[in-house]
Amino acid sequence: xxxxxxxxxxxxxxxxxxxxxxxxxxxxxxxxxxxxxxxxxxxxxxxxxxxxxxxxxxxxxxxxxxxxxxxxxxxxxx
Amino acid sequence: xxxxxxxxxxxxxxxxxxxxxxxxxxxxxxxxxxxxxxxxxxxxxxxxxxxxxxxxxxxxxxxxxxxxxxxxxxxxxxxxxxxxxxxxxxxxxxxxxxxxxxxxxxxxxxxxxxxxxxxxxxxxxxxxxxxxxxxxxxxxxxxxxxxxxxxxxxxxxxxxxxxxxxxxxxxxxxxxxxxxxxxxxxxxxxxxxxxxxxxxxxxxxxxxxxxxxxxxxxxxxxxxxxxxxxxxxxxxxxxxxxxxxxxxxxxxxxxxxxxxxxxxxxxxxxxxxxxxxxxxxxxxxxxxxxxxxxxxxxxxxxxxxxxxxxxxxxxxxxxxxxxxxxxxxxxxxxxxxxxxxxxxxxxxxxxxxxxxxxxxxxxxxxxxxxxxxxxxxxxxxxxxxxxxxxxxxxxxxxxxxxxxxxxxxxxxxxxxxxxxxxxxxxxxxxxxxxxxxxxxxxxxxxxxxxxxxxxxxxxxxxxxxxxxxxxxxxxxxxxxxxxxxxxxxxxxxxxxxxxxxxxxxxxxxxxxxxxxxxxxxxxxxxxxxxxxxxxxxxxxxxxxxxxxxxxxxxxxxxxxxxxxxxxxxxxxxxxxxxxxxxxxxxxxxxxxxxxxxxxxxxxxxxxxxxxxxxxxxxxxxxxxxxxxxxxxxxxxxxxxxxxxxxxxxxxxxxxxxxxxxxxxxxxxxxxxx
Numbered sequence: 001x002x003x004x005x006x007x008x009x010x011x012x013x014x015x016x017x018x019x020x021x022x023x024x025x026x027x028x029x030x031x032x033x034x035x036x037x038x039x040x041x042x043x044x045x046x047x048x049x050x051x052x053x054x055x056x057x058x059x060x061x062x063x064x065x066x067x068x069x070x071x072x073x074x075x076x077x078x
Numbered sequence: 079x080x081x082x083x084x085x086x087x088x089x090x091x092x093x094x095x096x097x098x099x100x101x102x103x104x105x106x107x108x109x110x111x112x113x114x115x116x117x118x119x120x121x122x123x124x125x126x127x128x129x130x131x132x133x134x135x136x137x138x139x140x141x142x143x144x145x146x147x148x149x150x151x152x153x154x155x156x157x158x159x160x161x162x163x164x165x166x167x168x169x170x171x172x173x174x175x176x177x178x179x180x181x182x183x184x185x186x187x188x189x190x191x192x193x194x195x196x197x198x199x200x201x202x203x204x205x206x207x208x209x210x211x212x213x214x215x216x217x218x219x220x221x222x223x224x225x226x227x228x229x230x231x232x233x234x235x236x237x238x239x240x241x242x243x244x245x246x247x248x249x250x251x252x253x254x255x256x257x258x259x260x261x262x263x264x265x266x267x268x269x270x271x272x273x274x275x276x277x278x279x280x281x282x283x284x285x286x287x288x289x290x291x292x293x294x295x296x297x298x299x300x301x302x303x304x305x306x307x308x309x310x311x312x313x314x315x316x317x318x319x320x321x322x323x324x325x326x327x328x329x330x331x332x333x334x335x336x337x338x339x340x341x342x343x344x345x346x347x348x349x350x351x352x353x354x355x356x357x358x359x360x361x362x363x364x365x366x367x368x369x370x371x372x373x374x375x376x377x378x379x380x381x382x383x384x385x386x387x388x389x390x391x392x393x394x395x396x397x398x399x400x401x402x403x404x405x406x407x408x409x410x411x412x413x414x415x416x417x418x419x420x421x422x423x424x425x426x427x428x429x430x431x432x433x434x435x436x437x438x439x440x441x442x443x444x445x446x447x448x449x450x451x452x453x454x455x456x457x458x459x460x461x462x463x464x465x466x467x468x469x470x471x472x473x474x475x476x477x478x479x480x481x482x483x484x485x486x487x488x489x490x491x492x493x494x495x496x497x498x499x500x501x502x503x504x505x506x507x508x509x510x511x512x513x514x515x516x517x518x519x520x521x522x523x524x525x526x527x528x529x530x531x532x533x534x535x536x537x538x539x540x541x542x543x544x545x546x547x548x549x550x551x552x553x554x555x556x557x558x559x560x561x562x563x564x565x566x567x568x569x570x571x572x573x574x575x576x577x578x579x580x581x582x583x584x585x586x587x588x589x590x591x592x593x594x595x596x597x598x599x600x601x602x603x604x605x606x607x608x609x610x611x612x613x614x615x616x617x618x619x620x621x622x623x624x625x626x627x628x629x630x631x632x633x634x635x636x637x638x639x640x641x642x643x644x645x646x647x648x649x650x651x652x653x654x655x656x657x658x659x660x661x662x663x664x665x666x667x668x669x670x671x672x673x674x675x676x677x678x679x680x681x682x683x684x685x686x687x688x689x690x691x692x693x694x695x696x697x698x699x700x701x702x703x704x705x706x707x708x709x710x711x712x713x714x715x716x717x718x719x720x721x722x723x724x725x726x727x728x729x730x731x732x733x734x735x736x737x738x739x740x741x742x743x744x745x746x747x748x749x750x751x
Contacts, residue, residue: 002384009113012327033377034108052109053380070116078381 004053006074008067011042018042019066020073027058031076038073053078083292086358088134092291093354094368095130096347099150101372102159105380106149106166110326115166119180122150124321127346128253129154129223131294132314135302136219141189141207143200143494144223146181147253148193151223156188163379169386175531176389177397184530191497191534196521197258198231200224201250202487203522205237206494206502208246208311213449213476213500219305220494221249227258229272233517236487238279238313243482247305249298250281250313253288255320260332273315281311288318289346321345397532398567400591404619404666405567414670415617421582423611431603433577434465434541437584438503440613442473445501448588449477451488452505452541456480462507463543463603485511489518489540493593496538497526501588506542509597510554516562523593524568538594539587544573544636545600546687546724546735553723556731558636558688563595564664564697570618571664573597575639577607579662582616590618599687601637619666623675627657629749630681632741633672633698635661638685644738645745654749664694672698676706681748683715685741690718712748717741 008018021039025031033054040047051057055078061067084092103122109115125147133142133154144151152162157173165172166180173185181195191207194200204222211218228234229252241248252272256263269275276283282304286293294316301312319341323330330338354360395408403410428436441448450466456478460467470478481488485506492504506512512519523536545556563571570592574580580598587594624639625646632642639660646656657675661668676682682702684695695716702714717736725731 002381004114004384007113007116009111010116010327011111012329013325015327037112047111049112050108052105052112052114053377070113073113 002078004055004076004078005072006076008069008071008073009040009049010069011047015042015069017066017068020061020063021046022063023059025057029057031055031057051076083296086360088295089291089354089358090360090364090368092127092130092134092295093350093365094372095134095154096126096350097369098159098372098375099126099130099153100347101376102153102162103149105376107326117166117180119326120147120324121322121326122147124319124341124345125253125255125288126150127291127350128251128288128294128316128318131291132221132251132298132316134295135299136221138189139216140218141191141220142223143192143194143204143207143220144190145193145197145200145225145228146195147225148180148183152183152185152190152193155190157183157185157190159375159379160382161185163376164383164386167383167386168388169383170389170393171382171386173531174529174533175393175397177393177531178529182529184533186530186533192522192526194522196517198224198228198233199490199517199522201228201233201237202490202518203494203497204248205241205246205487206491206496207498208241208248208494209244209491210495210498210500211247212244217306219247219249219302221251223251223253225258226252226254226256226263226272227266229275230258230266233486233490236484237490238276238281238311239482240484240487240491241311242279242281245308245310247308248311249301249305250311252313252315254315254317257320257324257333259324262332271315273313276313281313283313283315285315285317288316289349291350397528399527399570400535404570406665406667412619412666412669414668415620417620418615418617421610421612421614423614425608425610427606428577428609429604429606430574430577430580430598431464433581433607433609434584434598435467435469436609437581437588438466438469439472441501441503441585441588442469442477444613447500448503449479449500450503450505451479451481451491453481453483453507455505461505463598463600465541465598465603466505485515486518489515489523492538492540493518493523493526493536496536496593497534501537503539503541503588506540508555509542509544509559510557512540512542512559519563519569520566524566527592528568535591536593537591539584539596540594541596541598543598543600544687546637548600549728549731550726551724552726556724558597558686560597560664560688561692561694564694568593569665570594571597572618572662573599573636573664574662575599575636575660576602577605577609579616579622581609582614583618583662585613586615586618589615597636599637602640616662618663619668621662621668621671622660623657623671624660625656625658627655627679629655629679630683630745631657631659631672631675631679632683632685632745633659633661634685635664636687638687638736641736641738642685642741645741648738648742649745652746654746656745669701673705676702677709680706680709680711683717683741683745683748685717685736687735688718689721690716691721693718712750715744715748717744
């Protein structure tokens with residue numbers, strides 16, 4: 001069993017922070033690898049992010065708040 | 079090229095590797111995109127078929143040197159997916175214990191000897207690995223992988239030429255993906271194909287389609303056969319398409335969007351998969367099994383990495399040198415090695431240059447792995463300073479190898495041969511010329527042990543002359559650059575002041591497990607001394623005290639020592655007792671001897687022929703002040719060369735350097751006499 005922490009990703013060299021626009025999943029959901037889990041807005045664009053891993057997800061961050069790259073936003077327990 | 083040139087088994091093996099590479103590359107990008115991982119990553123999408131096909135003709139013992147767009151190369155050569163993934167995570171179970179990272183994966187077990195982050199720098203090193211294979215008759219072939227951008231780097235020219243001259247069993251594999259980072263191939267060269275350049279070196283050049291495993295496997299098989307027959311190198315160019323920007327997250331605006339979209343819609347994996355079904359009659363279910371197995375392998379590797387420990391504080395100073403106490407700030411106290419048993423060989427009077435040749439002769443007679451490389455080192459010249467005189471006549475031109483004027487190729491070849499376990503001694507004629515191969519010295523020789531997590535080592539010696547105060551050499555043939563070498567962790571730095579030490583220190587360097595820079599002062603090359611016959615060693619990190627004294631410690635090395643001794647004699651006439659310390663090696667530094675001396679004399683003057691400003695003496699002075707601040711009777715003095723280039727005019731040259739009279743005056747001022 002592994003716990004994987006997802007953080008605000010660095011999607012471009014200049015990206016410093018991002019804002020989660022929407023969670024497509026909720027705490028306790030079982031998710032698949034490749035499943036879209038949230039959308040994020042950074043300086044340039046909006047991107048829908050896929051899960052790198054299958055497992056049970058726990059959300060750590062709310063939508064609408066701007067957070068620095070590297071801020072933990074969710075955990076996946078596999 | 080017809081599809082029939084591959085057997086179904088070969089075709090499936092190549093496809094399996096392509097799929098494994100793709101799965102790994104995709105997973106890393108998925109993890110980066112989701113914020114699970116964060117590092118600079120250079121995806122290999124579009125290039126999977128190249129190593130999958132080319133390396134399929136290699137044997138496990140054949141070797142690869144590659145570059146930072148690496149995942150496809152290292153997986154195709156057979157590295158463990160778990161260890162590759164763990165290295166991406168920076169974990170201690172990674173290929174390099176988390177010290178190398180995605181740009182410096184090394185896996186000697188599978189034959190991946192070096193991954194460099196410096197464009198083009200792998201080629202000189204691959205030559206050295208191939209040279210070792212040639213020397214030992216192992217039949218190994220070395221493939222060095224690089225991009226089209228690297229073909230415009232100077233190291234490419236030096237390496238192709240040297241490989242051709244020596245007919246080395248090396249394949250220069252150019253993965254031409256049409257972009258050098260953000261600049262297109264068309265904007266970088268007027269060559270239609272990189273392989274066209276091979277003819278200029280007398281090398282076979284072949285360009286093949288990087289999406290065609292059949293064509294690449296055949297071309298690689300031909301190149302390998304040529305190499306194993308002793309017919310030398312091949313420049314194999316695989317034209318491919320990079321299916322994303324330079325790095326993860328970097329812009330793709332500079333790329334032709336229509337071409338990019340078309341490439342993504344029909345990748346080499348798509349193309350080959352369709353052919354496996356249509357031309358080879360392979361069942362869809364077989365391919366799906368391969369794809370599922372690859373995903374499972376990647377997931378397993380991901381979990382392995384995730385659960386692996388990170389390197390800790392205990393790992394900070396390890397894998398820099400074989401012995402952690404060499405690291406000056408490791409907190410592991412350097413112990414001055416005990417003096418060795420006195421040499422038993424009959425002493426003869428030799429000049430320093432002859433003592434150096436004597437050391438090389440002894441080492442070559444003792445050990446078939448020792449060999450020499452350099453410009454003009456062969457007889458009748460025997461080196462421009464006569465340090466190799468007579469050796470090619472005695473040991474042959476295979477072991478006393480004259481080289482083209484190609485410093486990067488020389489040092490790279492020494493690195494590669496050392497990686498293979500040989501003990502190369504390369505000569506860079508004068509220290510100033512090390513500046514044209516600093517990348518090989520500082521980015522590679524110094525760091526490969528560390529970047530591989532200690533899995534590779536580079537036991538080489540670079541001999542180079544520091545001129546200075548011998549007149550007429552001027553600003554580009556006379557510098558003492560030891561402070562530059564000392565500033566980059568990983569090198570040992572030796573600077574003998576006399577014939578006896580030169581021989582004993584050089585022999586120690588040759589058998590040392592770490593890369594050594596052996597600085598030879600031209601000023602003392604023709605000064606005679608008594609030198610025993612045979613093998614004797616002076617341990618690195620053991621200073622000498624050629625004159626004991628009580629009022630001041632004069633700390634020097636190289637040709638500063640005879641000047642300091644001259645000053646000490648003059649000071650004695652006016653009643654000042656100066657102790658002279660000859661450091662002999664700067665790294666490792668014999669701090670215990672320095673500290674014990676200054677603790678007694680309570681005054682220190684550091685003297686060196688290198689420029690005083692930011693010189694090695696600054697480090698010693700700072701350390702002395704920190705340790706002895708309240709105990710010192712005078713500020714620590716430094717006397718180095720003036721902050722000027724070295725002038726041609728003899729008067730300017732003399733004013734630039736410290737000398738016995740200047741040392742005497744400074745010492746007298748510090749003692750207050």
